[in-house]
Amino acid sequence: MGQQEKVATSLAGAVSEEISASLTAVDAELARRYPGDPGTRQPVHTVYVPGDVFEPGTLRSWGDQALAALDEHAPDAASFAAVLGIPEELAGPVHDRVRAKLEREPVEDLRIDFEDGYGPRPDAEEDAAAARAARLVSEAYANGTAAPYMGIRMKCMEAGVRDRGIRTTDVFLTGLMAAGGLPEGLVLTLPKVTYPEQVTAFVQLLEAFEKAHGLDAGRIGFEIQIETSQSILAADGTAAVARMIDAAQGRATGLHYGTFDYSACVGVSAAYQASDHPAADHAKAVMQVAAAGTGVRVSDGSTNVLPVGPTAQVHEAWRLHYGLTRRALARAYYQGWDMHPGHLPTRYAAVYAFYREGLEPAAARLAAYVAKAGGDVMDEPATAKALSGYLLRGIDCGALDTAEVARLTGLTRADLDAFASPRRGDLTVTAP
Numbered sequence: 197m198g199q200q201e202k203v204a205t206s207l208a209g210a211v212s213e214e215i216s217a218s219l220t221a222v223d224a225e226l227a228r229r230y231p232g233d234p235g236t237r238q239p240v241h242t243v244y245v246p247g248d249v250f251e252p253g254t255l256r257s258w259g260d261q262a263l264a265a266l267d268e269h270a271p272d273a274a275s276f277a278a279v280l281g282i283p284e285e286l287a288g289p290v291h292d293r294v295r296a297k298l299e300r301e302p303v304e305d306l307r308i309d310f311e312d313g314y315g316p317r318p319d320a321e322e323d324a325a326a327a328r329a330a331r332l333v334s335e336a337y338a339n340g341t342a343a344p345y346m347g348i349r350m351k352c353m354e355a356g357v358r359d360r361g362i363r364t365t366d367v368f369l370t371g372l373m374a375a376g377g378l379p380e381g382l383v384l385t386l387p388k389v390t391y392p393e394q395v396t397a398f399v400q401l402l403e404a405f406e407k408a409h410g411l412d413a414g415r416i417g418f419e420i421q422i423e424t425s426q427s428i429l430a431a432d433g434t435a436a437v438a439r440m441i442d443a444a445q446g447r448a449t450g451l452h453y454g455t456f457d458y459s460a461c462v463g464v465s466a467a468y469q470a471s472d473h474p475a476a477d478h479a480k481a482v483m484q485v486a487a488a489g490t491g492v493r494v495s496d497g498s499t500n501v502l503p504v505g506p507t508a509q510v511h512e513a514w515r516l517h518y519g520l521t522r523r524a525l526a527r528a529y530y531q532g533w534d535m536h537p538g539h540l541p542t543r544y545a546a547v548y549a550f551y552r553e554g555l556e557p558a559a560a561r562l563a564a565y566v567a568k569a570g571g572d573v574m575d576e577p578a579t580a581k582a583l584s585g586y587l588l589r590g591i592d593c594g595a596l597d598t599a600e601v602a603r604l605t606g607l608t609r610a611d612l613d614a615f616a617s618p619r620r621g622d623l624t625v626t627a628p
Contacts (some may be wrong), residue, residue: 229442230489233585235617237592238493239304239345240547241534242452246313247325247348252332255343259302261537263295265503269510270541279511280518280542282549289552294544297594302540304593305345305531308333310364311352311387319360326364330371337379347383349421353394362401369416373409384418385452390426392436395443402447417447419495423454425461428482438486448492451483452533455497471497471520471532480529495531496524503538514542521546530589544593551590558583559604562615566607584615 245254270276276294277287308329310322317325329348336342348368351361365384372378386398402416420440422428430436441448458479459469470476476497483494499520503513517539524532525546534543562583587605590596598609605612 231491232489233493233617234491235613237344238530238589240530240593241303241532241543242305242307242495243303243343243534244307244309244313244349247308247310247322247329248314250308250329250332252335252341255303255306255336255341258537258540259298262298262302262540265510265538266295266298266541269503269507269514276541276545279514280545280549281515282545283553286549286552290545290548293548293594294541297544298540301343301594303343305383306343306347307383307385308346308348310361311349313349316357319363322360322364323367326367327371330368331375333379334372334375337381338376342379342381345381345383346379347381347385349385349387352386352388353397354388354390365401366405369405378411378415382416383449384416385421386418387421387454388423388457389420389440390424390436392439392443395420395440395448399443399445399447414446417449418444419450419452420444420448421452421454422479422483423457423461425458425479428479435482435486437483441486441490441492448490450493450495450531451487452495453480453483453497455533456500458497469500471499472523480527484528493531494529495533496520496529498533498535499539500535502536503542504536510538513538518542518546522550525550547593548595551586551593551595554586555590555596555600556604558586559601562587562607563605566605580615584612588612588616 243258251257266276270279273287273291276282276291277284282290310326314322314325326348333342333346336346348364350364350368351357353361369378372382386395389395398418402418403413405411406413406415420437422437427436427440430439437451441451453471453476455471455476456469459473459475460466462475464473464475480494480496487494499517501513501516503510503517521532521543524530532543534540562580565580565583587596587601588609591598591601591609601612602608607615
């Protein structure tokens with residue numbers, strides 16, 4: 197070992213204690229504002245269905261329609277891969293997994309829409325539809341036909357529709373409570389948020405509901421939909437979306453980009469309104485930075501080009517949707533919106549190809565990091581966190597199998613979870 201070095205210091209221990217004391221408030225603020233990723237599953241998409249259209253068989257119907265579209269327009273792995281440009285070695289695994297997903301769990305996240313997709317209705321009609329939605333959601337969770345995540349998008353907190361949005365939220369949540377309680381997968385989406393005060397008002401509504409039913413404070417979370425320029429850049433030049441996250445008081449679970457409302461808000465003409473427009477990229481980049489470390493996830497928007505009509509037209513729409521989804525994944529937007537059953541094949545094809553093509557390189561890098569084996573890439577703890585998160589997202593959506601990830605990395609699911617969401621200074625992973 198050589199000669200032992202003599203260690204000497206110049207500062208008294210009190211100096212460190214004083215510095216720590218001076219940063220106590222900062223430490224608490226960091227822990228409050230930036231708790232890190234919650235470590236829960238994030239759905240790869242959100243499907244919107246109008247409140248008067250949703251039926252007990254809606255989820256299965258979407259899966260069946262998606263399978264029928266595959267059978268008609270790309271009946272085998274080779275033809276499906278040729279349409280989308282999927283490499284030959286991935287064609288079979290991606291195709292097979294997409295079909296299995298559509299048969300087993302076609303929708304990961306469903307939002308029953310009482311906003312733009314539903315429109316203005318007589319109060320009695322919307323009351324009945326909200327109560328019906330609560331009953332059907334409760335029945336779906338009870339009989340095992342629910343999506344992993346389900347909920348509603350109510351009308352926003354703007355003056356003209358505020359009372360209606362509050363009432364629909366109350367009717368829906370009250371119906372869930374009467375049917376047995378709030379499901380674990382419950383998700384609410386607050387649309388067209390422009391000012392942080394609107395988020396504060398929605399928090400006030402949820403607090404009142406929790407108190408009325410004796411629920412734990414903070415039990416009900418919600419997503420914030422970003423559809424206006426003012427939600428990105430406030431009048432004073434600050435990032436309003438960051439203040440919205442703070443206004444949610446820990447209840448915000450996601451930021452969802454509204455492609456068409458936002459594009460129209462900043463003056464993009466209809467022909468160019470798309471999730472890859474520079475205005476969309478700017479908005480989502482601000483959302484991404486504002487949400488980083490807070491535990492709030494960012495979702496991309498949708499395309500309004502539907503895969504319907506003759507095969508050539510369907511293929512063109514599929515290629516567009518596949519490309520936009522792959523582009524979003526590369527930019528770390530792991531969730532998006534799907535507006536039509538025909539979008540499901542390309543949603544899952546893009547997601548599965550993304551994770552399967554990166555499986556072996558990611559697993560090798562993580563295994564080398566754990567073994568401290570070195571190699572041609574020098575990874576750090578932050579990269580190990582990202583690699584683990586990548587593999588976990590692939591497992592959660594069905595792109596990857598736990599067994600194959602364990603075989604390639606030598607790590608268990610618990611090990612991956614520890615890397616992806618480590619406690620500060622408390623990460624111990626032992627490769628089996």
